[in-house]
Amino acid sequence: MVMWQKWFSVKGKSLFSIAFSLHRLTGVVLTIYLCMHLAYLTSIRMGKEVFESFIATTVTPQFLIFDILLVLAGIYHGVNGLRLILHEFGLTYESRKSILYVSVAIVLIVWLIASYRMYTFVMGV
């Protein structure tokens, strides 16, 4: 099994390894998104019409699912990153299991609220 395949292997792994793998994967996703986002913003140099045509293409119900998944990746990466910083400062590793559960709960709550707000904004409801 090559290294990247091991990232997806959950056999025998604890939740911490799964959290680690997800952190890396969301990091890759966010890096790709950042490059696309910068390219997208740069389109404004080609004129207001070009930029607005991009907006008209992406801020649509068809793209909503991708935006919602992207927000999940961003929230997970941020909250899990804060958890790691806390532990890496030498704090609370004895409670790391509880803190992992709390982090996942925070991610889900924030994601659901954000998804609802995005849904109402894009669908106009």
Added chain:
Amino acid sequence: MDVEFRIRRFDGEKSYWQTFNIPVKRGMTVLEGLYYIKENLDGSLTFRASCRMAICGSCAVKINGKPRLACETQILEIGNSLEVEPLDNFKVIKDLVTDFEGFFKKHEAVKPYLIRKDDNYEEPVELIQSPKELHAYYDFTLCVKCGACYSVCPAAATRDDYLGPAAITAAYRFNADSRDEGEKIRLALVCGDNGVWRCHFAAECSEVCPKQIDPAKAVQKIRFKSAIETIKSIFR
């Protein structure tokens, strides 16, 4: 009751799975199962074992995907089908035997012994230590160097020169010892990018440690100390 042992074997050239069915009694360990296969079914099966009582750390293998000591893992606790593999992150020599030379070199590199300025072997003196001072490092003395932590470490998987959780834990064990005077020497050894700063806190090392030592805690404690020392050095 018969239990199926699927063993990942390696003959020096190719790796393959081989299945054995063995009769199991209540209380029988995976190591006893491996000995049964070697003595009754296939004498060429190779594995490493010594004390049979979870002290030497020789028999660590991957059982159903998780590193464990074969001598303290009871077969029926796992189930009626077992997959036994050599540890990850180590070069396999034959079947379940892996090469620990690099692992022990890394352990040796962190100077895992008391360093004192007043060593006098002609007239040794007793070094007094309170129970509180003992408990500051005692848990970390229980490491049996089985390599389970190293085998699951994602940082060790992607960089050969990473010291790994066991060696850094050994460094912490001596740094936390009130009798030791070699903290600065050891910090210089473990605080590089191939030391504590390579750790990503996946914490899997602490999850699989058969002695429940919590190597991840030792790594973070040294990392924090390293950060403080680096900041202090700026103002010196």
